[in-house]
Amino acid sequence: MRPNLVELRGLTVAFDGTPVLHGIDLDVAPGEALGLVGESGCGKSVTWLAALGLLPGKATVTGSVKVVGREMLGRPRPVLEGIRGGRIAMIFQDPSSSLNPVLKVGRQIVEALRLHRGLVGQAAKAEAIRLLDLVGIPDASRRFDIFPHEFSGGQSQRVMIAMALAGQPDLLIADEPTTALDATIQAQILDLLAALRAETGMATVFISHDLGAVSQVCERVCVMYSGRIVEAGPIDTLFEAPRHPYTRGLFDAIPRLDGPRARLIPIPGTVPNPKDMPSGCAFSPRCARSSDACNESVPALVAQAEGRSLACRNPVPGQPVKPTRQKLLEAVL
């Protein structure tokens, strides 16, 4: 079996002493498409910015981040860049903040090609045009020489993807790559990400608050709430029977094409402020299934059947859950 590309263990982040990430355990296998979902402020972006060493100095990060078995946390930036190399690329949430507005788009891609693959001159230009073409920029050779502001939002997003592909990464982290786009362009970008993954075999982490979008491109999904993973598993398993009331709430809030038409039910309330966290389960104040025990301590993320893991004391009833081998062993010992 090939080793995991990335392994996060007990990853925590605090800003100015306020914890926002409370111990994330997460693996990304070569070639897999993993979704990370949750409402705004749940810690989706911070998880990956911390993993890649891209948070500002005021952030305190603890735990372990291994890339192909090598520890990244606490390493100086040049060492870190050496380990990460061109292996992992990230498309950031706001493309306008990631493209340099005063440099022509082609130049920026050429620079990425020089950095990651040592390409220069005509070879670099030809490859940059090929990448722009690949991500669906019409008339790429002519548009090589224009500035970022001359592209539409959807095209900027495509340019960002082209830049990310310049290093031929093994893992592409796409942080809300479609949030700012209209529904048609959003669908095109999702198709593009799926096609690129099929063509290159790279793994993809797709960050979104939209469980519907995630289900189109991912095989496995992690649901985050208030800096923790609360449920994770194969997308089909979660779709069939979401067990965490928060996952269930996210599903109830998206329109479904299959089955009878049902009213969309938003989850009441909002994500708590990290400075003012409830005791026990952070979702408890918004949860219809909450009981006194839920407010006593934070439930651990426990492995279940069918590759699911769940952190809830009072889950939504599903099919009878088969105990895992580990659980059986624990019961015997």
Ligand SMILES: Nc1ncnc2c1ncn2[C@@H]1O[C@H](COP(=O)(O)OP(=O)(O)OP(=O)(O)O)[C@@H](O)[C@H]1O
């Ligand atoms: N640079 C920062 N300084 C201080 N707090 C921050 C910083 N970046 C993020 N946070 C806080 O960390 C928490 C997690 O933020 P994060 O950006 O990871 O959320 P997210 O799940 O990506 O949300 P969104 O869907 O809005 O992008 C939030 O409470 C946020 O306010």
Ligand SMILES: [Mg+2]
């Ligand atoms: Mg974010």
